[in-house]
Amino acid sequence: MPLVSQSEIVDLREMPPMEVIFGRSAKMALAHEKLERVAGTEVPVLIQGESGTGKEIMAKLLHVSSRRSNASWVKVTCQAIPLPLIESELFGYERGAFTGAHATKRGRVELAHEGTLFLDEVGSLDIAVQAKLLQLLQDGSFMRVGAQDARQVDTRLVTAARGDLREQVDAGSFRLDLYYRINAVTIDLPPLRHRIADLPMLVDYFFAMYAKELQQTPKPLSREMMRIMERYHWPGNIRQLENMVRNYVLIGSEDALVSEMVPSAQARLTTEIDLATPISLKAITRAATQDLEREIILRVLQANGWNRSKAAKWLKISYRSLLYKLQEFRIGGADGETKPEDTMLQSEPAGGMEEPAHS
Ligand SMILES: Nc1ncnc2c1ncn2[C@@H]1O[C@H](COP(=O)(O)OP(=O)(O)O)[C@@H](O)[C@H]1O
Numbered sequence: 001m002p003l004v005s006q007s008e009i010v011d012l013r014e015m016p017p018m019e020v021i022f023g024r025s026a027k028m029a030l031a032h033e034k035l036e037r038v039a040g041t042e043v044p045v046l047i048q049g050e051s052g053t054g055k056e057i058m059a060k061l062l063h064v065s066s067r068r069s070n071a072s073w074v075k076v077t078c079q080a081i082p083l084p085l086i087e088s089e090l091f092g093y094e095r096g097a098f099t100g101a102h103a104t105k106r107g108r109v110e111l112a113h114e115g116t117l118f119l120d121e122v123g124s125l126d127i128a129v130q131a132k133l134l135q136l137l138q139d140g141s142f143m144r145v146g147a148q149d150a151r152q153v154d155t156r157l158v159t160a161a162r163g164d165l166r167e168q169v170d171a172g173s174f175r176l177d178l179y180y181r182i183n184a185v186t187i188d189l190p191p192l193r194h195r196i197a198d199l200p201m202l203v204d205y206f207f208a209m210y211a212k213e214l215q216q217t218p219k220p221l222s223r224e225m226m227r228i229m230e231r232y233h234w235p236g237n238i239r240q241l242e243n244m245v246r247n248y249v250l251i252g253s254e255d256a257l258v259s260e261m262v263p264s265a266q267a268r269l270t271t272e273i274d275l276a277t278p279i280s281l282k283a284i285t286r287a288a289t290q291d292l293e294r295e296i297i298l299r300v301l302q303a304n305g306w307n308r309s310k311a312a313k314w315l316k317i318s319y320r321s322l323l324y325k326l327q328e329f330r331i332g333g334a335d336g337e338t339k340p341e342d343t344m345l346q347s348e349p350a351g352g353m354e355e356p357a358h359s
Pocket residue numbers: 016020021022049050051052053054055056057058238239242
């Protein structure tokens with residue numbers, strides 16, 4: 001992966017359709033509204049959200065909906081660039097500025113002239129570089145490394161941050177004046193776990209996209225898998241979901257998905273305890289047993305094609321107690337339980353959940 005992507009023309013056809021990008025959650029509707037309001041302006045925009053929530057997609061949308069859309073889109077992933085290099089990457093250098101600077105080189109800022117400069121992970125910029133960026137925002141001027149004179153550039157700055165920049169300001173690693181400049185407008189992207197209603201649509205979108213791209217025709221994901229996905233906390237957000245669906249399409253089995261989403265009971269089955277505070281033996285063993293039960297039940301269910309009566313037999317428990325446990329683990333246990341999202345789920349696999357209860 002190159003450290004800095006070349007300036008490129010953003011092709012809207014390569015982006016997910018707008019309905020997929022924004023879904024139907026209120027938070028995404030707010031992001032959409034803000035984006036439309038500021039796209040045509042020149043104000044700097046700060047996009048905040050956890051990793052994989054779509055910050056880069058938003059930045060690209062801002063670019064394509066601006067009057068700069070025919071000029072270059074330049075992305076710099078600040079975090080990926082080693083500290084001594086970032087200044088010259090961004091602002092360029094003059095010949096002889098340092099050992100090895102045999103020729104003058106234009107920086108990313110210059111390449112983004114008349115276009116959009118997207119600084120991803122802006123929070124990891126060195127404090128000295130932050131000062132130069134502030135100058136650029138104030139009057140459009142900057143200096144190549146080793147230059148005597150300032151240059152002018154006309155670029156729209158869009159930044160992205162994963163963590164809370166305000167905290168970094170308080171900690172002294174981010175300049176307050178720069179902070180005020182870059183977040184004239186802030187677009188906050190919710191984590192996927194806060195927009196779970198959009199999950200089925202996203203799954204369908206990635207499923208179809210990768211089925212086509214990888215020329216595979218896998219079975220739809222089971223209803224139970226969708227339930228597990230709806231209750232998962234998605235630390236990697238949409239990126240993680242996309243990777244998981246892609247793997248499923250490629251491999252055609254739900255095994256890997258289960259192991260990724262169901263935490264290994266091993267992790268909690270430990271005798272490592274904090275001896276500084278009293279503990280509840282009952283609480284610890286109960287939690288450990290539950291983890292173990294949950295993991296084993298999920299694996300057995302999955303190995304039996306989510307057929308509950310087969311799984312119950314295999315586990316040597318009654319069908320009813322299996323249902324009870326599923327309910328306890330919130331894996332779509334109760335027969336009467338329905339959620340609004342249910343209408344969007346795939347139909348049940350044969351032999352799935354329709355068995356009569358017997359004990
Ligand atoms: N709202 C969305 N709809 C569809 N795909 C999305 C959405 N948000 C992110 N993605 C996909 O998830 C991956 C990560 O998105 P990205 O914009 O790079 O996230 P971030 O910059 O916040 O880490 C990309 O492949 C992107 O296409």
